[in-house]
Amino acid sequence: MKKQEKILVKASVVIALLFAVAPTVNAMHIMEGYLPAGYCVAWGLICLPFLAAGFISLKNKIKTNRKNLTLIAMSGAFIFVISSLKIPSVTGSCSHMTGTGLGAILFGPASVSVLGIIVLVFQAVLLAHGGLTTLGANTFSMAVAGPIIAFGIYRLCGKLNVNRRVSIFLAVFLGDIFTYCVTSVQLALAYPSEVGGTAASAVKFLGVFAPTQLPLAVIEGILTVVIVIGLETYAVPELRNIGFLRGKEAE
Amino acid sequence: MIVIDKLCYQSKLRYINASEKFVYTVLTLILCIASRSAATAAVVFLVNVYLTVAKGGIPFARYAKLLLIPAAFLVASTTALMVNLSRMPLDAFAFPLGEWYLTGSISSVLAGLRLCGKALAAVTCLYFLSLTTVMTEILGVLKKLHVPGLVIELMMLIYRFIFLLMETASAIIISQNSRLGNRDYQTRVRSFGGMASALLVRSLKRSGTLYDAMEARCYDGELKILSEERPAEKKELFCIAGYELLLLGMVIWSWMR
Numbered sequence: 001m002k003k004q005e006k007i008l009v010k011a012s013v014v015i016a017l018l019f020a021v022a023p024t025v026n027a028m029h030i031m032e033g034y035l036p037a038g039y040c041v042a043w044g045l046i047c048l049p050f051l052a053a054g055f056i057s058l059k060n061k062i063k064t065n066r067k068n069l070t071l072i073a074m075s076g077a078f079i080f081v082i083s084s085l086k087i088p089s090v091t092g093s094c095s096h097m098t099g100t101g102l103g104a105i106l107f108g109p110a111s112v113s114v115l116g117i118i119v120l121v122f123q124a125v126l127l128a129h130g131g132l133t134t135l136g137a138n139t140f141s142m143a144v145a146g147p148i149i150a151f152g153i154y155r156l157c158g159k160l161n162v163n164r165r166v167s168i169f170l171a172v173f174l175g176d177i178f179t180y181c182v183t184s185v186q187l188a189l190a191y192p193s194e195v196g197g198t199a200a201s202a203v204k205f206l207g208v209f210a211p212t213q214l215p216l217a218v219i220e221g222i223l224t225v226v227i228v229i230g231l232e233t234y235a236v237p238e239l240r241n242i243g244f245l246r247g248k249e250a251e
Numbered sequence: 252m253i254v255i256d257k258l259c260y261q262s263k264l265r266y267i268n269a270s271e272k273f274v275y276t277v278l279t280l281i282l283c284i285a286s287r288s289a290a291t292a293a294v295v296f297l298v299n300v301y302l303t304v305a306k307g308g309i310p311f312a313r314y315a316k317l318l319l320i321p322a323a324f325l326v327a328s329t330t331a332l333m334v335n336l337s338r339m340p341l342d343a344f345a346f347p348l349g350e351w352y353l354t355g356s357i358s359s360v361l362a363g364l365r366l367c368g369k370a371l372a373a374v375t376c377l378y379f380l381s382l383t384t385v386m387t388e389i390l391g392v393l394k395k396l397h398v399p400g401l402v403i404e405l406m407m408l409i410y411r412f413i414f415l416l417m418e419t420a421s422a423i424i425i426s427q428n429s430r431l432g433n434r435d436y437q438t439r440v441r442s443f444g445g446m447a448s449a450l451l452v453r454s455l456k457r458s459g460t461l462y463d464a465m466e467a468r469c470y471d472g473e474l475k476i477l478s479e480e481r482p483a484e485k486k487e488l489f490c491i492a493g494y495e496l497l498l499l500g501m502v503i504w505s506w507m508r
Contacts, residue, residue: 031321033373034328034366037284059401066472067462073405074458077412078451081420084253088439106451118406122413125381125389126253128320132277132377133284187328191366194359195337208331212323219440226444227451235452 028183028213029123029138032131039190044136047117050144054113061111071241072107076115079103080122087223095212096129097220098179101172102227104147105154106244116143141182150175168228169221176217180209252417255317255381262307262383268483269388270395275491276380282498283372288505289365291498292372298494299375303382314378321374325367333363386410391478404474415457420450 035043061068083099099119103112117139123129130138150171157167188202231239259265264272283295304311333355335341336348345354380389387407394403423446427433432442462470 029324031324031370031374032377033280033284033370034324035284037281040284055399055401058405062401067459069404070408070458070462070465071455073408074412074416074454076405076409077416078454080409080413081416081450082447084417085420085424085443088433088436088443114402114405118402118409121406122386122410124377125386126255128255128317128374128377128381131373132380133280133373187331191332193335194356195335195341200335201331204331204334204336205328208327212327222440223444223447226440227447230445230448231451234448235455238452238455241455 028141028180028209029120029130030134030183030186032124033133034131035134035137035186035190037133039186040133040136042136043140043186047113047136047139047144050113051117051139054110054115057108057110058114072111072115075103075107075111076118079112079115080119083119083123084127087219095216095219097216097223098142098146098176100142100147100179101150101175101220102224104151104175105168105171105224105228106239109144109147109151112147113139113143116147119143137183137186141179141186145182146175146179149178165225165229169225172224173217173221176213176220180213180217181206184209252414252421254313255378256386258309258313259382259385262303262309264302264307264383265385266481267383267487268481269384270392271483271487271491272380272384273389273392275495276376278491278495279379279498280373280376282495282502283369283376286369286498286502286505287365288501288508289368291501291505292365292368294498294501295372296368296375299372299379303375303379307383309382314382317378318371318374321370325370329363329367332366333360335359387476388478400473407474407476412454412458416450416454419453420446423449 058072061072079099079102082102083096085096087095087097100112100116103115107115117135120130120135120138120143121132124131124135153174154167154171157170158164162170184205185202187205188198191201192198193201193204279295279299283292286292300314303309304314335354335356336351337354338351339354340347340352341354341356341359343355343357343360345352387410390403390406390410393406394400427442427446431438433439
């Protein structure tokens, strides 16, 4: 074996072990009741302007064409279903993707903020991922911060003429990583460490969740690229309809 | 297809007034979060388990399994809360790592345990709502709370579409499995991607036909749904009010101490 191959094999063994240790890996929802009351309210308030912007953008979309209503609802259901399905992980343990990165790339970050909060409500009530009191914090990390970063990176890569598949991978991967960092900081702000304060606490949370979240971000990035390749092959008119492919890119 | 949804339709508490259950859940959640004592969490936990399992008739084994869903998050983040890396050993425990210690103090261990109890109690509140109240009824309550009509309508449609899409997805997954689509890791990734893109294409096409169907039935921008009103019983309301006042008293007491 070459040196590089050895490193690859070692890395895959490490990832496999990490997955074996953690039986279920969800995207990082803060569970119900884990944040103090003040923080629940504060994160909810921070989300409000983004939700209002998303609401207005959805309303305009529906005003221009009423048919968009079912389209938007379908996209929301798609994000939910994608995030509730088991994705292939290395050892067969079960893990789920966020789906919001793909949503942001396909439908834009404004629609994803409102769709995201709806999906999070459904995830809390129907799947017990996340919760009602932590809805504000989870909305900020998963439906606002992550999608905005993902969309920004996707656009930036488009401007810089990076290969589209690479840019999709980067966008989703970094969006997931950002979500995970934001969640860790949210937890750290609520529970600063007695040695070293908030910063030390953030490092601890980042460290504890890294083994599950880093491989998840890589896998979600790869899967999203595979999904988009499938879409580009079979669904060019539909993609143009939702505004993902503009005339030139599709050719 | 979704376990919680299925159990919810079987619950014996399903036909009780939805607003009543919603208000009970929200008040209990707020008091549970605001409280600083483990006793409040214990009371909330036991009462909710009693209501959902004994009164609602949800099988206890199922319920216990559901309680384990957030366990991974709970264990990981509580470890992060309790364990510190420091040069000085703290009072509860300390494992030496070269010059540093993996260590925690008694107060942080206690706080972590209290937080675990509080979070689990809050989870039982959430489960009370989701295991007794059907989603369409929750949406009815949200409508009464003046959540914008567009959001309610979107939620209603999304709730319906979730089941359509899950059915499609599971059919695709079954046919992929029967054609060795999950043979090894590479095919698994490719199958998942293919399934998801086929799902999106189908759902987009379906949304078009669905809109046509709705328009053919005189859809003019508002979905009208027949909701049955079941008045809340006075006895239940008094019980809830008494219980919440008791919790409020416990919360205030926990703050005073």
